[in-house]
Amino acid sequence: MRRNILITGASSGLGRGMARAFAARGRNLALCARRADLLAEVRAELAAAYPDVRVAVRRLDVRDYEATAAAFRSVREELGGLDRVVVNAGLGAGVSVGTGGFATNRATAETNFVAGLAQCEAAMEIFRERGEGHLVVMSSVSAVRGMPRHLTAYAASKAAVATLADGIRADTVGTRLKVTTLFPGYIRTEMNEDLDRTPFIIDRDKGCELLVRAMDREPARAHVPAWPWAPAGAVLRRLPVALVAKSV
Template sequence: MSKTILITGASAGLGAEMARQFAAAGHDLALCARRLERLEELRAEILAAHPDRRVEIRALDVNDDEEVFAVFRAFRDDFGTLDRIIVNAGLGKGAPLGTGGHAANRETAMTNFVAALTQSEAAMEIFRAQNAGHFVMISSMSAMRGLPKSMTTYAATKAGVAHLAEGLRHELHGKPISVTVIYPGYIASEMNDQVPSEQPMMVSTEKGVRAMVDAIEKEKASACVPALPWAPLSVVMKHAPLPLFRRMV
């Protein structure tokens, strides 16, 4: 069944590839990001491959609260309804706490958590009014356990947004609004540019996003993607003794 899907942070990386794959699956798209020119290029690419799809685009800085609500409502008005909203926009900046990197850590915290809270508010405003919808939060495998050094703030934000979504799932259980949390592992993207290319668990953007899209389409409550090796590793990450965990990361 065709759906109307809103994706934030859709101009590149995982967001752009999700847009391509959802369009190929027959869905219409509401795409937003700061870089409007990249969205225009993506829309042209998608429509060239799938001319029967509808793709609406808008510029959006997710750190502008008023703009988030305005853009989400405008997309809802464009289509008449939004069936699925994917909170995907995020940053990967960071520095060890107390080493002079407060500005980078704060920027990541504001974009990855506070802005995600705003997007969640805007999404749920629409879904509550419709009494229907599928809310998707893109977290990270780093949410499984606190991480050291430059990853400390990033991991904390991803744990935070996962808990936001899990709280909604608890509240909405048995109601016609579903909630999915996606925990991506190492998937090639702009955010993972700093990860060494020889990292053995890194997968291509297309392969990694295919696993994300499959879990989202099935409306799974949560999914570590790709499932191998990340689903079993999630258990190890949560419960491994700290000396062992430190060697892993």
């Protein structure tokens, strides 16, 4: 069992929900996020509900790459090791390319991919030293093909980080280093709570429970929930671009 688990972007959204689900299973946690006040809230909540669970917290902007490596090493020492790292921190902002929103699209691309790479580097360095470990990369169902409008940069960044995880998996095949890529569907969080009439959306607690179950199985890739997103992803890859343009 993976006892000590690090989650980035853990102060809200899926990160916070996964922290709760892991704590309920008795796992020790290292929680990293930019907002120290919210991290303190999460730590207090988990300490009250699960007093036997150890929770280490670090204020971290994952775009500070040196700080990311230092934070990972620091919580490893505090917990006595890391068994799983969940690369979860991300941005969902975006605008159509060429409409004056480069700064927004750049922030999303850097946070989701370049900072994702930095987290993978830091995690895999620890795992390679130890000879085992489980890297989990959070992609998205949006990554299956190019998407229009506000999703263009986001989908591209999530496709990039999924491809990165594929490469790390290929580089470590036959070892005790495991790599899982998760493709969440629509899960209600602070990031998308203003969306109306979203098909197949599920609440955060249910979504995070399914994500944690998927991680514990340690597959190479998994859509969460599997229905309808595994078959929907296969269909989306084959849709004519005109239909894709109308799907968002």
